[in-house]
Amino acid sequence: xxxxxxxxxxxxxxxxxxxxxxxxxxxxxxxxxxxxxxxxxxxxxxxxxxxxxxxxxxxxxxxxxxxxxxxxxxxxxxxxxxxxxxxxxxxxxxxxxxxxxxxxxxxxxxxxxxxxxxxxxxxxxxxxxxxxxxxxxxxxxxxxxxxxxxxxxxxxxxxxxxxxxxxxxxxxxxxxxxxxxxxxxxxxxxxxxxxxxxxxxxxxxxxxxxxxxxxxxxxxxxxxxxxxxxxxxxxxxxxxxxxxxxxxxxxxxxxxxxxxxxxxxxxxxxxxxxxxxxxxxxxxxxxxxxxxxxxxxxxxxxxxxxxxxxxxxxxxxxxxxxxxxxxxxxxxxxxxxxxxxxxxxxxxxxxxxxxxxxxxxxxxxxxxxxxxxxxxxxxxxxxxxxxxxxxxxxxxxxxxxxxxxxxxxxxxxxxxxxxxxxxxxxxxxxxxxxxxxxxxxxxxxxxxxxxxxxxxxxxxxxxxxxxxxxxxxxxxxxxxxxxxxxxxxxxxxxxxxxxxxxxxxxxxxxxxxxxxxxxxxxx
Numbered sequence: 391x392x393x394x395x396x397x398x399x400x401x402x403x404x405x406x407x408x409x410x411x412x413x414x415x416x417x418x419x420x421x422x423x424x425x426x427x428x429x430x431x432x433x434x435x436x437x438x439x440x441x442x443x444x445x446x447x448x449x450x451x452x453x454x455x456x457x458x459x460x461x462x463x464x465x466x467x468x469x470x471x472x473x474x475x476x477x478x479x480x481x482x483x484x485x486x487x488x489x490x491x492x493x494x495x496x497x498x499x500x501x502x503x504x505x506x507x508x509x510x511x512x513x514x515x516x517x518x519x520x521x522x523x524x525x526x527x528x529x530x531x532x533x534x535x536x537x538x539x540x541x542x543x544x545x546x547x548x549x550x551x552x553x554x555x556x557x558x559x560x561x562x563x564x565x566x567x568x569x570x571x572x573x574x575x576x577x578x579x580x581x582x583x584x585x586x587x588x589x590x591x592x593x594x595x596x597x598x599x600x601x602x603x604x605x606x607x608x609x610x611x612x613x614x615x616x617x618x619x620x621x622x623x624x625x626x627x628x629x630x631x632x633x634x635x636x637x638x639x640x641x642x643x644x645x646x647x648x649x650x651x652x653x654x655x656x657x658x659x660x661x662x663x664x665x666x667x668x669x670x671x672x673x674x675x676x677x678x679x680x681x682x683x684x685x686x687x688x689x690x691x692x693x694x695x696x697x698x699x700x701x702x703x704x705x706x707x708x709x710x711x712x713x714x715x716x717x718x719x720x721x722x723x724x725x726x727x728x729x730x731x732x733x734x735x736x737x738x739x740x741x742x743x744x745x746x747x748x749x750x751x752x753x754x755x756x757x758x759x760x761x762x763x764x765x766x767x768x769x770x771x772x773x774x775x776x777x778x779x780x781x782x783x784x785x786x787x788x789x790x791x792x793x794x795x796x797x798x799x800x801x802x803x804x805x806x807x808x809x810x811x812x813x814x815x816x817x818x819x820x821x822x823x824x825x826x827x828x829x830x831x832x833x834x835x836x837x838x839x840x841x842x843x844x845x846x847x848x849x850x851x852x853x854x855x856x857x858x859x860x861x862x863x864x865x866x867x868x869x870x871x872x873x874x875x876x877x878x879x880x881x882x883x884x885x886x887x888x889x890x891x892x893x894x895x896x897x898x899x900x901x902x903x904x905x906x907x908x909x910x911x912x913x
Contacts, residue, residue, distance in 0.1 A: 473882055546670065
């Protein structure tokens, strides 16, 4: 498998020579209807409001072929070492189904290993939800609390919030889920003070079993239980671990049970592993989680298609490269018109910026071109009353990724002035796409809108488990493909480590580092 820098690509040089399409001239009903690709799980990716013509699409296909993007994806799912920084396989796709060949590592079939963990999680979650497993004082569990940080929190939290309304509307029995992530003790206390500890099950998530922030929050939980004065409560009967088989938590007597992940699943890619499976299966039932996995697997299979215009994740990735490397836009906004996706942009911040926020290639050589964009976002219509002013009339052009659904989750609505709330929400979404693309002329410069602000839309009938799984996998695969284009290792995160090392040094008295000491004395 050959890897090369983007600036050595002949197709990329052709792409640079093409002028961007003027959306105010090319946007039409026919274009809007024609420019789409199925993304799995009922989702469709629409790109009619992107500044590209058929010439661009031909060159993007040439670029994909020249860089063997789907070939690299095939190699990844077949078990080739793609995390070069840590010399590891990258196997998060395998947690939701086999996409490539069978993969053997560490003397075991990894597909069978992940499937065995899923089956164990199903048995455990079924027993907890049915009352076959009770708390130490005999109460049925009604609340689960995930303790983890980074990928152990952002993805699972976003997905829980995304499916809560759908499960409620579908009359699925829910266990309330809470999350403790920040080492700030106020984060833990805000959750702990409102819990019935007798009916709460804690999920401790740490692959190594040594994550300082997570273990500190675990001890805050133990302290709260010890100080509760509840007769007969046993903290070990109220906590399970998601960890690796070799970690100190794997066979610890301090937990009720352990569920395993491994080094081939990066934290930000771990929501379809036990990291997300335990909390979501407990909260919503395993069948809901399984439907979510099915949506992700469908998107993964679609991502194998070498035809750019039929591969939504690949197309989204390549259009993003055009925006980033040819048009030189450094930022992308994720704008879900769904309150259920309120934390999804935060998850995508980590997924994208931790994966592709790199300045060297896979061989450690400095790159001459920009890589991953800055990601931010907020649900519509709240964002319209916050930062859309800059998006419409600011001096920088920010590409936009809208997400929308025809139907609400709760199916509870009211007609006001001839339309429902959901109709008003989607009217706002459509209006924003058109306003950004076409702008508005006015004799008053303060009321002029330049237009030509590019956007795409991912939409489906409803945000259900399959659609959510496909949405997650779409973005994971988009980030992966962009990493291949930029010749990056998208699967390590050295930028996380330096701060951890220095924080430990501060806690150890700064060890003669006067700059660290000076800042530490400010707090």
